[in-house]
Amino acid sequence: MTLAEILASAFPGGHQVAKNNGVLTGHGSLRGGGQALLVGTLDQTALGVDEAIHLARFVLADLKTGSGPILVVVDSDSQRMSKRDELLGLNEYLAHLAKCLIYADMHGRPTIGILYGHSAAGAFLATALATRVLIGLRGASPAVMDLPSMAKVTKLSVEVLEEKAKSTPVFAPGLDNLAQTGAVHRVWNEAEPLASQLEALLADMPEARDIRDVLGKERKGRVKAADIAERVHALALAQ
Amino acid sequence: MTTVQDPESSIHRADSTSWYEASARRRIELLLDSGSFHEFIGPEMREVSPHLRVFDLPEQFDDGIIVGSGMLGGLPVFVAAQEGRFMGGAFGEVHGAKLTGLLRAARDVKSRPVLILFDTGGVRLQEANAGELAIAEIMRAAVEARSAGVKIIGLIGGRAGCYGGGGLTAGCCSALVISEQGRLAVSGPEVIETNRGVEEFDSRDRALVWRTMGGKHRHLIGGAEVFVDDTAPAFRDAAMALIETVLGLSLDTLKSEQLRLDTRLQIFGTARDALDIWTEIGIPDAGSVPGMPAEEFIVLADKVRSIDHDAR
C-alpha cells in the first residue's frame, strides 16, 4: 500500500498532513470520533538531526493540550550517516524523539507504529520501536542490518547467512522475523479497511507497558530475553 | 553466592586505575565501595548467548555484561558494566535482557540510581533483531525509570566507545560522564565511510574521529555533562556529584531538551568541523584542544559551557 492509500483507508473521514523533506506531520479523523496525531517518515528518507527534531517538536507541542492516539507511520532509511549529523550529536536527537514518544505513551497518548516501508537501525529505534504497539503491513521491509553489510563484517557470504537465517529469526531482516521476535505485534490485512482494524485496536489496546519480550517468548522467536529480564528484576527487588 | 572478581588488572598492573585499560569487572570494583558489589546472574549461572554457536563463535559466561547492586559513597545503587572486548561489547539477547531487567527493577524500587558503564559498538550482528529489540526495551525501561524519579548516569570511556543503539541509550540517561578516550555516536566511522565515501568521513583519520565523536567534543557541545581524566576515581567522583544534581524526567524536561537541541542546531547547524564549533563556543585556540591535558581542558570547558540541569 502506498502512504496515500494507507491514510485514506485508515481515515475515511479525512486527514491533513504536511510533508517536509521526507517527514510528515498532521492529523487524521478517527472513525469512532476524535483525531489521531500523525507523525512519520516517507520515501525511505534517512533520519537525521533535522528530521528528528522536527517530529519531536510536533509531538511535544500536542502533549500539553491534545488527546487521542499518536500514529507513527514509518518508511525510512537508517539514521542519516554523515559527518554533520554525528558532529551535532545525532544520538541525542534520535533519543529525544524516542523519549517524546515513550513519554506520550505513558501519559494518556497511546502510540501506534505503522511500518509500511523500510526502516533500519537508529531510525527504527527512534520511531517504530518507540511505540506501544507496532503494526506491520505486507510489503514492509524492516532491517536492523542488511545481509551484505553483515556478510562484510562476519566474513561469511550472503548465501551462507541466508542459509543460517532459515533456522533462526534472530538476525535476518524482514517483517516475519520481527513479528516472531516480538517487535511487530500484528500484521494488518490490507484487504480489509484499515479504519476498522485501527478502531478495533484502539478499543482493545494493551496496557501501556512493554510486552515485546513476552511476545517474543510466546512466538518462540526470542526464548531467553523475557526470563532473563524477569530474573534480574526479581533479584534486584530482593536487595 | 560470592562475588566474582577479575584479578587480571590487579595482578599485572597493581596500581593502575586507568578506566580505559580496566576490564568491566575491574571498573565495577574500582567504582563502587570496596566489597559492596553483588552480581545478579553471574558467570557461574552460565547464561550464555544461544545464538553464537551457529556462527562458530565463542560464548562468554556473563554474555559480556555484568549487572548487580552495590554502594557508591554509601548510597545504594544498581550497576551495569559492558565488557567491550567481548564481541565489541555489543548488545545480544541475553546481554540486553540483563540491563532491561535492571532498569525495570530501578523503576519499581525508585530509590536506587543506576550507573551504566557503556562500552559497546551497538547491536550484535549475529543476533541483530534480538539486540535491537533489547535496546528498544532498555530505552523504554529507562524512560519509565526516569519518570519515576530514578537517576541514570552513563559512564563512557572504554575501548569500544558508545555507538549505535548504545548511543541512543546514552541519550536516554539523566547525564553522562565521558573521558578523552570515550567516543559517543550512532554510526561508526567505518560505517559512514563505507556508505558515504571517504570524502564524507575518513575513518582512518583518528584526529577527525575524536574531534567529531570523542569525549572532549561531546563535553563542549553538551552531549556529555562531565568530562574526566581516564581514572576510576575521577569517574567515581563525577558519578557521585551528578547523582546529587540530576532531576527526574517530566514534560518540562522534554521541552527544555527540545529547546536545547533546537538552539544547538540554530547556532552550529552549518559548522563544517568541530574546530568551527569550539571557536564559536568561545575557545581562543581551538586547535589546541585535542592535545590539551585533561585538567587544563576541564578548566577551559567550565569557562565556556554550562550544564543544563533541566534538560535531557
Next chain:
Amino acid sequence: MEDITFHHYTQRPAAGNKHVAIVGVVASGNLEVLAERVLSNDQFKIEIRTAAEGFESVWSAVVADFVERYPTGGLKFSINDGGARPDTVMLRMAQAVRVMEEG
C-alpha cells in the same frame, strides 16, 4: 566449535575457601576461566569450549603441565577460549587458582 574435557587426580588440593572465581575475557587471543570449588579434594576437572578445532593434544599437554605445577584439587575449571596461545592459557589458569586460594 569443539568441547574438550579432562579429568585429573591430584594430591594437591587448592587452599582457601573461595567458592567461585572468574578470570579473563573471551577476546581474540584470550580466554575466560570460571573456577568452582565443587569436587572432592583429590580431583580436578576442566571443560574447554573452543572455536579452534584440532588442538586437543596441545590442551592435554598444557593441562597436564598445569596440574603438575599447581594445587588444583577440588576445583572445576570451565573455559571459553578465544584462540589463546598455551602461555596465555597457563597464565589464566594460574590466576584462577591464585584467586581461589585468596578467599
